[in-house]
Every structure is written in C-alpha cells, then in structure tokens.
Amino acid sequence: MANTREIRRRIKSIKNTAQITKAMQMVASSKMRKAQMRAVAGRPYARMLDEVTAHLSENSGEITHPLLDRREIKKRGILIITSDKGLCGALNTNLLRDVMKADTGNSVYVTIGRKGRGALARLGKDILADFEMKENFRFADSKRVSKLMLDKYLAGEIDTIEVYYNKFVNTLVQEPTQTQLVPIQPEMLGHTEDGTRKATEYIFEPKAQELLAQLLPYFVHYELYQRILDAHASEHSARMVAMKNATDNAKQLVKELTLEYNKVRQASITTELLEISTAAAVLA
Amino acid sequence: MPTLQLEIVTPEKKAYEAEVDSVVLPAVEGEMGILPNHMPLMTAIQAGEIRVMRSGKEESLAVGEGFVEVSGNKVSVLTEAAITIEDIDEGQVEEAIKRAQEALATAKSDPDEVAALAASIARSTVQLQLKRKKRA
Numbered sequence: 061m062a063n064t065r066e067i068r069r070r071i072k073s074i075k076n077t078a079q080i081t082k083a084m085q086m087v088a089s090s091k092m093r094k095a096q097m098r099a100v101a102g103r104p105y106a107r108m109l110d111e112v113t114a115h116l117s118e119n120s121g122e123i124t125h126p127l128l129d130r131r132e133i134k135k136r137g138i139l140i141i142t143s144d145k146g147l148c149g150a151l152n153t154n155l156l157r158d159v160m161k162a163d164t165g166n167s168v169y170v171t172i173g174r175k176g177r178g179a180l181a182r183l184g185k186d187i188l189a190d191f192e193m194k195e196n197f198r199f200a201d202s203k204r205v206s207k208l209m210l211d212k213y214l215a216g217e218i219d220t221i222e223v224y225y226n227k228f229v230n231t232l233v234q235e236p237t238q239t240q241l242v243p244i245q246p247e248m249l250g251h252t253e254d255g256t257r258k259a260t261e262y263i264f265e266p267k268a269q270e271l272l273a274q275l276l277p278y279f280v281h282y283e284l285y286q287r288i289l290d291a292h293a294s295e296h297s298a299r300m301v302a303m304k305n306a307t308d309n310a311k312q313l314v315k316e317l318t319l320e321y322n323k324v325r326q327a328s329i330t331t332e333l334l335e336i337s338t339a340a341a342v343l344a
Numbered sequence: 345m346p347t348l349q350l351e352i353v354t355p356e357k358k359a360y361e362a363e364v365d366s367v368v369l370p371a372v373e374g375e376m377g378i379l380p381n382h383m384p385l386m387t388a389i390q391a392g393e394i395r396v397m398r399s400g401k402e403e404s405l406a407v408g409e410g411f412v413e414v415s416g417n418k419v420s421v422l423t424e425a426a427i428t429i430e431d432i433d434e435g436q437v438e439e440a441i442k443r444a445q446e447a448l449a450t451a452k453s454d455p456d457e458v459a460a461l462a463a464s465i466a467r468s469t470v471q472l473q474l475k476r477k478k479r480a
Contacts, residue, residue, distance in 0.1 A: 101357045101358075104358050105353045105354060105355045108413075108420050111413070112411055112420070112422065115413065199354065199425070262385060262386050263383055264385075265371065265372075265387040266388070278422075281424075
C-alpha cells in the first residue's frame with residue numbers, strides 16, 4: 061500500500077490540473093459566446109444582401125456569370141477550417157476523417173488552422189495556401205481567403221469552391237459539414253423574406269448586370285466569413301465540453317484518492333494502537 | 345418634411361441607423377446626393393466618405409466598398425467596413441497605413457496580397473483625411 065505522503069502529493073497535483081482545466085473551460089465558454097454573438101451581428105447584412113440580390117435578379121433577366129456556371133469538375137478547390145490548438149476532443153479528427161473519405165485525388169486544398177495544415181502536409185496533399193485566423197479576425201481577413209479562391213476559380217485553376225468545417229449545432233453537438241460555395245446555387249439567390257414583393261422600377265448605376273456581377277463575390281465573401289465564425293464557435297464549445305469532462309474526471313480521481321488516503325491513514329493508526337496496547341499488555 | 349431612413353450594415357455589425365434629412369454617397373460613378381422621395385436606385389460605392397445631414401447637423405462616416413439600395417424613403421448601405429468620425433483613432437490609422445505599406449514593400453511578388461494591402465491603405469487614408477478635414 062502506498063504511503064500517505066505519496067498519496068497526498070498526487071491529490072495535490074490532480075487538484076492543480078483540475079484548476080487549469082476549469083479555467084480553460086470558462087475561457088472557452090466565454091469565447092464561444094463571443095463567436096456566436098458575432099455571427100448574429102452579421103444577420104442584418106445577410107438579410108440585406110439577399111434583398112438587394114433579389115431586386116437585382118428580378119431586373120436583370122437571364123443571369124449569366126462565371127460564378128453561376130456549372131462547368132466540368134476537373135479540379136476541386138477545398139477549404140478546410142480547423143482549429144489552431146488542440147484539447148478540443150475529436151473535433152478536428154472527425155472533420156479530417158470526412159475530408160479524407162471524400163478525397164477524390166483531384167483536389168487542391170486551402171487550409172485555415174494549424175491542425176488541418178499539419179494533417180494534410182503529412183499526407184502529402186496539394187496545399188495551395190494556408191491562412192491564419194485569429195480569434196478576433198475581421199471580415200477583411202476572411203475576405204482575403206475567399207478572394208484568393210475566387211481568383212483561382214475565375215482563372216480556371218479550380219472548378220469548385222468547397223468548404224469543410226465543423227457546423228455549430230449546439231454546445232454539445234458539432235457536425236463536420238461540407239458545403240459548396242461556388243458555383244453558386246441559383247436557389248440561394250433572390251429569396252426575399254416577405255416573398256410578395258412587387259416589382260419596382262429601379263435606376264441602376266452601373267447597369268443591373270454589372271452590379272450583380274460585382275455583388276456575387278460578396279455572397280461568397282460573406283458565406284465564408286460566417287462559416288469561419290461557426291467553426292470558431294464549434295471549436296470553443298468542443299473545448300468547453302472536453303475541459304468540463306477533464307475537470308469532472310479530476311474531481312472523481314481526487315475523491316477516490318482521498319478515500320484511499322484515509323484508509324491508509326486509518327490502517328497506520330490501527331497498527332500503532334495495536335502496538336501500544338500490546339506493549340502495555342506485555343509490561344503489565 | 346419627409347425624412348430618409350438610413351441604415352448602414354457591415355458583416356460585423358449594424359454600423360449606423362437613423363432618420364436623416366439627406367445623404368451624400370461616394371458612388372462609383374461620382375458622388376451622389378440622396379434626398380427624401382428619391383426614385384428607387386441601386387448603385388455600387390467605393391471606399392470614401394458618407395455625409396449625412398441629420399436635423400441640421402452634418403455627420404461623416406468612412407466606409408469601404410459596397411452597395412446602396414434606395415427604395416421608398418429607405419437608404420440601405422451594405423459595406424464591408426464603416427466607422428463614424430468620432431471613432432477614428434488617428435494614431436491607430438497612421439499605424440495601420442504604415443504597417444500596410446511596409447507589408448506592401450515586402451509582398452510585391454504576390455498580386456493578391458498587393459491588392460488587399462492597397463485596398464486597406466485606401467481605406468485607412470480615407471479615414472485619416474476625413475478626420476483631418478473635420479479638425480481644420
């Protein structure tokens with residue numbers, strides 16, 4: 061049986077660990093809330109973007125634009141959003157497993173997050189670019205990613221823009237999700253909230269077609285921005301849950317060890333008492 | 345007198361919302377003044393200054409590229425960044441310009457990088473000019 065001092069030392073070290081994981085849990089939960097709030101703050105923009113596009117497409121007749129064009133897929137452009145840091149459960153592993161399963165061999169990758177970059181580099185995949193997204197990244201930062209991919213798409217180097225990320229469902233559930241941003245699905249365009257909008261005569265400056273051509277990339281920029289926020293929220297909620305489990309486990313361990321410690325202490329007291337009373341009996 | 349309902353939104357937040365008397369926009373084909381009862385209009389804007397007349401006082405905002413829709417007496421501005429003049433921190437903006445220019449000097453080879461940095465310099469410069477003008 062281990063001696064009391066050793067057990068005491070273990071208890072102390074586990075308590076320290078629990079304190080750290082508890083702190084990480086709190087930090088993650090506040091960061092998660094922040095990411096969610098930022099995602100909500102972007103809604104008015106999304107709504108207006110939808111409305112403007114709807115009006116434009118009503119007024120510009122048949123739309124033809126490279127971003128709407130479904131061409132033969134020779135090269136897939138895939139963006140993978142993972143976290144920079146670990147300690148967030150199976151979040152990145154699950155996502156990367158999905159990516160590998162869907163890998164058709166004709167893909168080039170763009171990565172956000174150190175975990176995804178590392179995994180793809182180990183597998184020797186074709187990585188086009190790697191971006192860093194810090195906690196408080198701005199729209200302009202995410203726009204650089206979408207801009208790069210759009211340019212490659214328009215130059216014909218890739219034929220799709222797909223995104224793999226962890227969709228935030230709720231605090232306990234994050235789903236690895238794959239979505240296609242480009243070519244833009246026509247259904248995505250031109251739905252207004254009321255649906256019963258009367259056609260109004262607009263002045264367009266420049267022409268409706270040209271305006272729409274300028275507007276479409278913003279769809280992609282915005283969608284990507286939202287997805288990165290979503291991935292951040294997922295990362296933090298996964299970390300929060302992982303850290304909560306770690307804290308709970310540590311507490312459980314401390315409990316068991318305390319019991320053990322008390323048993324050892326009790327045993328040594330009993331032995332001592334026994335020795336004393338034996339000695340007394342012998343002397344008497 | 346009727347008023348315009350002006351709304352400026354960015355992907356990050358709703359930057360401005362108020363009843364105003366008139367708006368001047370930095371449209372791609374030149375500055376454009378909007379008064380109440382304007383015809384429905386849609387246009388693209390470039391990085392620049394939005395001037396707002398609100399109950400007799402003039403306010404200014406620096407905005408990035410974006411789009412404007414005027415319909416009824418509602419003016420909606422969709423832009424990637426907007427900042428009111430009071431919020432512009434001159435030192436910070438100068439710093440940003442300097443940083444971007446330094447980065448530009450080292451990033452000459454990558455056209456994407458250069459374009460992004462040039463845009464960010466343009467944005468910051470507009471903010472700075474705006475702030476300086478107000479003080480003069």
